[in-house]
Amino acid sequence: xxxxxxxxxxxxxxxxxxxxxxxxxxxxxxxxxxxxxxxxxxxxxxxxxxxxxxxxxxxxxxxxxxxxxxxxxxxxxxxxxxxxxxxxxxxxxxxxxxxxxxxxxxxxxxxxxxxxxxxxxxxxxxxxxxxxxxxxxxxxxxxxxxxxxxxxxxxxxxxxxxxxxxxx
Amino acid sequence: xxxxxxxxxxxxxxxxxxxxxxxxxxxxxxxxxxxxxxxxxxxxxxxxxx
Numbered sequence: 001x002x003x004x005x006x007x008x009x010x011x012x013x014x015x016x017x018x019x020x021x022x023x024x025x026x027x028x029x030x031x032x033x034x035x036x037x038x039x040x041x042x043x044x045x046x047x048x049x050x051x052x053x054x055x056x057x058x059x060x061x062x063x064x065x066x067x068x069x070x071x072x073x074x075x076x077x078x079x080x081x082x083x084x085x086x087x088x089x090x091x092x093x094x095x096x097x098x099x100x101x102x103x104x105x106x107x108x109x110x111x112x113x114x115x116x117x118x119x120x121x122x123x124x125x126x127x128x129x130x131x132x133x134x135x136x137x138x139x140x141x142x143x144x145x146x147x148x149x150x151x152x153x154x155x156x157x158x159x160x161x162x163x164x165x166x167x168x
Numbered sequence: 169x170x171x172x173x174x175x176x177x178x179x180x181x182x183x184x185x186x187x188x189x190x191x192x193x194x195x196x197x198x199x200x201x202x203x204x205x206x207x208x209x210x211x212x213x214x215x216x217x218x
Contacts, residue, residue: 045175085184087191114190151187157176 046154047075048124050161054148056138063167065090065136069117069150071159073124080123081130085153088115088134095143108147117150143168 038044049072057064067088073079089111117132124130138144143166150161 047175085179085187087187089187089190110186111190114187114194116191153179153184154176156178158179159174159176 044077045075046073046077046079046157048072048079048152048154048159049074050150050152050159052148052150052161052163054146054163054165056146056165056167063138063140065138065146065148065167066133067136067148068131068133069161070129070131071118071124071150071152072129073126076126078123078125079154081118081121082153082155083116083119085151085158086117087151088117089149089151090114090136091147091149093145093147094141095145106145111149118152138167 051070051072053068055066057066069088071081090113091108091110092112093106093108113136115134115136118130121130145164145166147162147164150159152159
């Protein structure tokens, strides 16, 4: 009647099946690694290191706010810079405006000045640093405390760096 | 020097609009100040020639 399949044919069929299963598993593991690395991992997320250095300088009786801002891309992907919302904001607080009887946190109101930054820059490459320096003439006033805030907008995200300095 | 590293935060449209309004106001004030400076300079020249 029917002859039984030879043993070596049966073995090779099993080997083929195991090989196919292994290939499918390898593809699944590779896909999972790719998903974790690119979509869940932080490496390819846009990451910026923002810094701000501000001081008040006096020249010929006039006071100037000197500000240097730097943005370094520490991620591996290119980060576009959106000019809309990217700015240096200056807040001020006159000493006589706030004399509390106990230590209380200052609430800064709206900025007294705002300046656009990085107007010619469309993006920051990986490991690239972009910088800009501003000099702002200050009005004649008594003791004033300033807060300078750097805002860098990219897509739906923004980065912030702040510094506070007193001008007497 | 203040340095901050982070993944960033989501902004709201109101926050961006407020910044853009402040930038526009700044541009307007600077433009007006420049125009005023030019007028003052011209007046000064006229006074000197008289």
